[in-house]
Amino acid sequence: MLHRPFFRWVLTxxxxxxxxxxxxxxxxxxxxxxxxxxxxEKTDGRCTVRWEDPYHDGGRRRExxxxxxxxxxxxxxxxxxxLGTENGWExxxxxxEGQHKGDLEPSLDDRDPYALSDGLVLIGLALIAVGLVGxxxxxxxxxxGARPKTVARARKLYEAADQVAQDHAQARDAVxxxxxxxxxxxxxxxxxxxxxxxxxxxxxxGRAAQEVESAGARTARDVLDAGVLGLEHMGVDRRTxxxxxxxxxxxxxxxxxxxxxxxxxxxxxxxxALLVALHVLLEAGAEAHQMARTGKELADELDRxxxxxxxxxxxxxxxxxxxxxxxxxxxAVTELRSLMALAEQEGLPARFAQTSVDLLxxxxxxxxxxxxxxxFESRTSQYYGLLAQVVDSRGALADG
Numbered sequence: 001m002l003h004r005p006f007f008r009w010v011l012t013x014x015x016x017x018x019x020x021x022x023x024x025x026x027x028x029x030x031x032x033x034x035x036x037x038x039x040x041e042k043t044d045g046r047c048t049v050r051w052e053d054p055y056h057d058g059g060r061r062r063e064x065x066x067x068x069x070x071x072x073x074x075x076x077x078x079x080x081x082x083l084g085t086e087n088g089w090e091x092x093x094x095x096x097e098g099q100h101k102g103d104l105e106p107s108l109d110d111r112d113p114y115a116l117s118d119g120l121v122l123i124g125l126a127l128i129a130v131g132l133v134g135x136x137x138x139x140x141x142x143x144x145g146a147r148p149k150t151v152a153r154a155r156k157l158y159e160a161a162d163q164v165a166q167d168h169a170q171a172r173d174a175v176x177x178x179x180x181x182x183x184x185x186x187x188x189x190x191x192x193x194x195x196x197x198x199x200x201x202x203x204x205x206g207r208a209a210q211e212v213e214s215a216g217a218r219t220a221r222d223v224l225d226a227g228v229l230g231l232e233h234m235g236v237d238r239r240t241x242x243x244x245x246x247x248x249x250x251x252x253x254x255x256x257x258x259x260x261x262x263x264x265x266x267x268x269x270x271x272x273a274l275l276v277a278l279h280v281l282l283e284a285g286a287e288a289h290q291m292a293r294t295g296k297e298l299a300d301e302l303d304r305x306x307x308x309x310x311x312x313x314x315x316x317x318x319x320x321x322x323x324x325x326x327x328x329x330x331x332a333v334t335e336l337r338s339l340m341a342l343a344e345q346e347g348l349p350a351r352f353a354q355t356s357v358d359l360l361x362x363x364x365x366x367x368x369x370x371x372x373x374x375x376f377e378s379r380t381s382q383y384y385g386l387l388a389q390v391v392d393s394r395g396a397l398a399d400g
Contacts (some may be wrong), residue, residue, distance in 0.1 A: 014127025021120035029098035038068060038088030038316045041078050045070035055102035064104060066092065133300050147333045151306070151313040154336040157343055158302040160352040161295035167359040168292030171281055178274035185270050187255050191221040194251060196244070212236055212244050223248040263376065263383065272369050278383050279372035281390070284358040291355040292349065302339060308332035315340060 034051055041047035047068040050061055068090045079090040093105040196212050196219065216232035217223050223244050226234060231241035263271055281288065309332035311317045311325050318326060341348065361368055376383050 008264055010127050014124045014130070017120045017124030017127065018399050021124060025214075029095050029100065031093040032096050034094050035089040036066065036092045037103075038076075038078050039063065041068055041088055045069065045075050047078075047088070047090070049092070049104075051094065051104065053090070053102040055096075062102075066090070066104060067106075115273050139232060141173050147312050150320075150333055150336060151309055154302060154306060154309070154340055157340055157349060158299055158306060160349055160356075161302065162299040164352040164355050164359075165292050165296040165299060167356045168288055168295075169286075171277065171284070171288075171359045172390050175274065175281065175387065176276040178270060178277050179387065179391050181269040182274055183256070185268075187252065188221065190255050191224065191248070191252060192219050194220040196220075196223070209235075210241055217244070218312070220248040220251050224252065263380075263387075272373065274387075275372040275376050275383070276369050278386055278390075279368070279375055280359060281386060282375070282382060283361075284355065287351075288355050288359060291351055295352055298339070298343065298348070302336075305335050305339065309336055 035088070036049040036051050039048045039050055044067045047066055048063060048065040049068070050063045053060055053062045056062075068088075072090070076089045078086060095101050095103050095105060196217065212231065215231060215236045217226055217231060217234065217236075223231065228238070228241045228245045231244065232238055236244070263275065308328050310329070311320075312329040312333050320328070
C-alpha cells in the first residue's frame with residue numbers, strides 16, 4: 001500500500017525539477033546570433049570558422065573549430081563561389097556576457113546548452129501530472145462517503161431529542177424546587193413558633209430557658225440562627241448554649257421527617273408555584289414522559305454514532321481521516337440514515353418539538369397560576385400522586 005503522502009511528494013518533486021529547469025535556463029549566459037565565415041570544412045561538418053569578436057582588443061577576428069551543419073546547401077560550403085570568395089558561410093551564437101564573453105557557443109551537435117533544462121522540464125511536468133492526477137483520484141476515493149448534509153440532519157435530530165429530555169427534567173426540577181421551598185417555609189414556621197421552654201427540657205429547664213431568653217433567643221429558630229458561638233457571645237453559658245442548639249437541631253430534623261404538607265391553593269406564592277409546576281407536567285401528560293425517555297435513548301444513540309461519523313461531516317475532515325476512520329464513518333452514516341428514517345416514520349421530530357413547547361410554559365404567567373389552582377380543585381388526587389412520584393416523598397404528603 002502506498003504511503004499516504006506519496007502523490008504529494010511526487011508533485012513536490014515535479015515542482016522542484018521544474019523550478020531547477022527554470023533556474024538553469026535563466027542563469028545561462030545571453031547569446032547573440034552572428035555570421036560565421038567557414039574557412040575549411042570536412043564532410044561530417046567539422047569545420048574551422050572565423051568571426052568578429054567585439055569584446056577583446058577593440059574588436060578582432062578569431063578562428064576556432066566548430067561543428068557546422070553538414071546538410072546545409074552546397075553554396076554555403078567552402079570551395080564554392082560566394083560573392084567571389086572560396087569561403088563558406090554558417091551562423092552561430094556568441095556569448096555576450098559571463099566569463100566566455102566573445103566566445104562561440106558550442107554547436108548543438110557538440111553540446112546542447114538547454115538539453116539539461118529541457119530534460120528537467122519534461123521530467124518535472126510528467127511528475128506534476130502524475131502527482132495531480134494520482135492525488136485527485138486518491139482524494140476522490142477518500143471523499144467517497146462524505147455526507148455533510150446527512151450528518152447535519154442527524155445533529156438536528158439529536159438536538160431535538162436531547163432538548164426534550166432536558167425540558168422534561170427541568171419541569172420535574174421545578175416541582176422539586178417549589179416543593180422544597182414550601183417545606184422549608186412550613187418548617188421555618190414551626191421552628192419560629194416553638195418557644196425555648198418547649199425546646200430545653202430537664203431539671204434546670206427554668207433557669208436554662210430563662211438564660212437563653214434573656215440573651216435574646218426566644219424560639220428554636222433564634223437558637224439555630226445564632227449557633228453555639230453566637231449564643232456564647234450573647235452571654236449564654238457554653239454548656240447551656242450547646243444543649244439548646246442540639247435540641248433545636250434535633251427538633252428541626254424531626255419536623256423535616258414528620259412534616260405533612262397539605263396543598264392549599266390560597267396558602268401563598270410557594271404553594272402556587274408548586275401547583276403551576278405540577279400543572280405543567282399534568283397538562284403535558286404521559287406523552288411528555290414517554291417522549292422524554294425516547295428522546296434520552298435516541299440522543300444517547302445518536303451521540304455515539306455522530307462521534308463515529310464525524311469525519312463524514314465535511315470533505316476536508318474526510319481527507320484528513322485515516323483509512324480506518326473513513327471506513328468507520330461510512331458505516332456510521334449508514335446507521336444514521338436508519339435512525340433518522342425510523343424517527344421520521346414515527347414522527348418523532350414533530351412530537352419532540354410539541355412536547356418541548358408544552359413543557360416550557362412560563363411559570364410566572366398569572367393565567368397559568370389561576371388555571372393551576374382551578375385545575376387542582378377538580379383533580380386533587382392526580383396532583384398529590386404526581387407530587388409523590390416526582391419528589392419521592394415517601395408518605396410525607398397529607399391526604400387531599
